[in-house]
Amino acid sequence: MFKFVLKRIGISLMILFFASFLVYGLTVHSGDPLADLREQNDANRQNRIDQRVAQMRLNDPWIVRYGDWLRGILGCVRLQCDFGENRSGQDVNALLANAAESTIRLVLLATILGILVGVFFGVMAAIRQYSGFDYSVTFIAFVFYSLPAFVFAVLLKEFGAIRFNNWLAEPAFNTVFIVLVAGIFAVFVQAIIAGPMKNRIISGAVAFAAAAAVFVILDVTDWVDNPIAGLWMPITTGIAAAVMFTALLSSITNRRAIFSALGSAGAMVLLVVIFAERLEQPTWTFLIVLLLAGVALAVVISQVFGGYAKRSITWASIWTVVSVGFAVLVDYLARNWSDYVELVRGRPISTIGSMSPNFRGADDFWLSLLDTSTHLILPTLSLTLMSVASYTRYTRSSMLEVLGQDYVRTARAKGLPEHTVMTRHAFRNALLPITTIVAFDFASLIGGAVITEKVFGWKGMGELFETGLRNVDPDPVMAFFIVTGGIAVLMNMLADIMYAYIDPRIRR
Known part of the structure; x- marks a missing residue:
């Protein structure tokens, strides 16, 4: 079982790696991260564009940026994860x-x-x-x-x-509401109760009376x-x-x-x-x-x-x-x-x-x-x-x-x-x-x-x-991907362990 778990972890990590490469590439090519600044007419526009280009390292190839992001994620092994920064310079970790x-x-x-x-x-x-x-x-x-x-x-x-x-x-609970809800509850109860029709009718009647009484008490009190x-x-x-x-x-x-x-x-x-x-x-x-x-x-x-x-x-x-x-x-x-x-x-x-x-x-x-x-x-x-x-x-x-x-x-x-x-x-x-x-x-x-x-x-x-x-800011998108992908891997691992608990044959 231990070897099986290690093998599944290794396969899952490989899947996460290739998936992260794909998602990062799709994100950086999904649009223009400078589009909102290009549409402005203020005199400081070019300066703001230069600041964002420097912040997001847009002059570097996206594969290089992906490699730097991946090194930050690998720091999780030492419990020092670095998810990078968004385009405003905020720490994505926080x-x-x-x-x-x-x-x-x-x-x-x-x-x-x-x-x-x-x-x-x-x-x-x-x-x-x-x-x-x-x-x-x-x-x-x-x-x-x-x-x-x-x-x-x-x-x-x-x-x-x-x-x-x-x-x-x-x-306030009016009569129509009480009768309607109590009736639905009675139908639900009698449908669950097994046995002859007589027992089901009695169960439904008791459920109807109990539900109606509860609503009346709620209304009066x-x-x-x-x-x-x-x-x-x-x-x-x-x-x-x-x-x-x-x-x-x-x-x-x-x-x-x-x-x-x-x-x-x-x-x-x-x-x-x-x-x-x-x-x-x-x-x-x-x-x-x-x-x-x-x-x-x-x-x-x-x-x-x-x-x-x-x-x-x-x-x-x-x-x-x-x-x-x-x-x-x-x-x-x-x-x-x-x-x-x-x-x-x-x-x-x-x-x-x-x-x-x-x-x-x-x-x-x-x-x-x-x-x-x-x-x-x-x-x-x-x-x-x-x-x-x-x-x-x-x-x-x-x-x-x-x-x-x-x-x-x-x-x-x-x-x-x-x-x-x-x-x-x-x-x-x-x-x-x-x-x-x-x-x-x-x-x-x-x-x-x-x-x-x-x-x-x-x-x-x-x-x-x-x-x-x-x-078009890849670091927050990748943070979402890592969490959801990591949870998917973890939950599948727990499912394998639950299999062994539920079915003793799997343990052998």
Whole structure:
């Protein structure tokens, strides 16, 4: 495996070298870097032209300039990367650091959400093949997959920000809206539930009543303007997560499993209570340490009280703790929501930029996190839904292929529970082609983020690339190329390693 990884690294570096040579050559021949100065009529024009020629070394052959750029990149081996300077003399290293942080934050979140949602819907569509749910998911996936990124981003700005902010001025849920949304949720739930029609009708009715009740409570309590926060949120989430992950990863009839998951949730809630004062103004380091402490307690509880099948019980407990940790984040954000809305003058969902200019709550951890999160919503949603479409289609196809294999029929013939057949036998083998897609999708999302960032006014990798290409300035363009190309190589390497983890046969 080690030799294989080294061989792949060597091949990838060769590909990056030849690709960088091609991209550099295409960039320097894509236009005239002095075009904007030639069109000016001021007396200082020739002096400015001479300064730019000297700054960009336009009198040198482009191959010589490429060689100097390559020597600067090779300095990364000594952790001293030099991406050069743009035509204004600014250090591309500093520009790249700011741009990459903004874009990778956006793309990483979109990738994680796309995988979770897309894989879930793909698996459910495969299990409910040729059902109404399957047809609906497939249709929606094709719509999002075919919709141009800029069109979808513009629609999100109009309906997800402008009109939604207008509604937030006087939020109210009318009867038609409640019935419509609750009805859609009921259809979704009954489509997922397996079994006879009677069970599906009951499940749909319960889902409709629950969704309608939630909207009525939100309307009566004015929750949108003043979210009701408190310890009930992580407690409720912990109970729900314990039941769900125990049912998915172990068995709901296993008392030791359900008690271990509930105990882990209780331990995490206890940590939150103990450090409640520290959570008023935490740091990311403290939050990560707190979550790791909860995970450690979950592992101990599962190993001591889990009984048999400790591995699956441990994972169920860990995911329960992670769910409680996420609920704590949501709880504290809800506590600060009203203050944040007041600071942004009643329009919390932003349509431009990655942060509010001159934001007065920048020194407050939760207000700053709210500002960052609300700016992430629309561009992340734009990228996520396009990823969800591809993950859903590929997961459905992969699951259907695996479900027809002999070992799945054998597992069912042995009398294994259906959830065990799906999670341990079918889903794990269906992950192999999906792993490849994830590797390519992460790098392609960075390229697709160029359009999304343009629509939402983000100062990220997209702007760096676009500005460099428009100015016929190769160094910023090459910085974009090295980051995206390097990530593509890294993700493919991780995909190979994940293959060995998912399929033990590859390790041999």
